[in-house]
Amino acid sequence: EDQVTQSPEALRLQEGESSSLNCSYTVSGLRGLFWYRQDPGKGPEFLFTLYSAGEEKEKERLKATLTKKESFLHITAPKPEDSATYLCAVCRDGGFKTIFGAGTRLFVKA
Amino acid sequence: DAMVIQNPRYQVTQFGKPVTLSCSQTLNHNVMYWYQQKSSQAPKLLFHYYDKDFNNEADTPDNFQSRRPNTSFCFLDIRSPGLGDAAMYLCATSRTRLAGEGVQFFGPGTRLTVL
Numbered sequence: 001e002d003q004v005t006q007s008p009e010a011l012r013l014q015e016g017e018s019s020s021l022n023c024s025y026t027v028s029g030l031r032g033l034f035w036y037r038q039d040p041g042k043g044p045e046f047l048f049t050l051y052s053a054g055e056e057k058e059k060e061r062l063k064a065t066l067t068k069k070e071s072f073l074h075i076t077a078p079k080p081e082d083s084a085t086y087l088c089a090v091c092r093d094g095g096f097k098t099i100f101g102a103g104t105r106l107f108v109k110a
Numbered sequence: 111d112a113m114v115i116q117n118p119r120y121q122v123t124q125f126g127k128p129v130t131l132s133c134s135q136t137l138n139h140n141v142m143y144w145y146q147q148k149s150s151q152a153p154k155l156l157f158h159y160y161d162k163d164f165n166n167e168a169d170t171p172d173n174f175q176s177r178r179p180n181t182s183f184c185f186l187d188i189r190s191p192g193l194g195d196a197a198m199y200l201c202a203t204s205r206t207r208l209a210g211e212g213v214q215f216f217g218p219g220t221r222l223t224v225l
Binding site for chain 1: 114150151165167202207208214215218
């Protein structure tokens, strides 16, 4: 069964303290891995898609990487406005369904 | 701006009283999805429409129904809400449902409270 596990469940950082969020996945034939950001009381907002091991994508202070078993979302010198829940999701080759993880809640304190 | 709109943003209903949630999109996307998200949990797909083709998830209770009268609108009907149906309901769209290519655009969600 396809599964996505994110860790940690919650992460508290000081402003400027870099860290990484982990997404471990089990899927037979990964077609794509997605990262979304979700602010409280709002819908998820797309950040990145990764397709193959070794691929990396960057956006401002965020960098997403992918291996055959997991993905990392690296946050460099975070700011309070980066506080949100970060969701990881996968699509299986030949499938139509996106499987989401429960997310990592990130809190960045000024 | 092209977007996904959900109404109402907050809905309070009584146990067993039918409720309808609305979603509209200006993106002209072929695929529309309904997700249920409970606190600190992953969004759970209830069903999706690919154009007019309805696709129900195997574990979606019969209590949940959906209608898509045209490309722009999609409705979620909860026939007899129970306390366990209290959640955030998210509508999303994508241009394609091809695996890995269907980046989804989400609406702001409707928070459903069941009394």
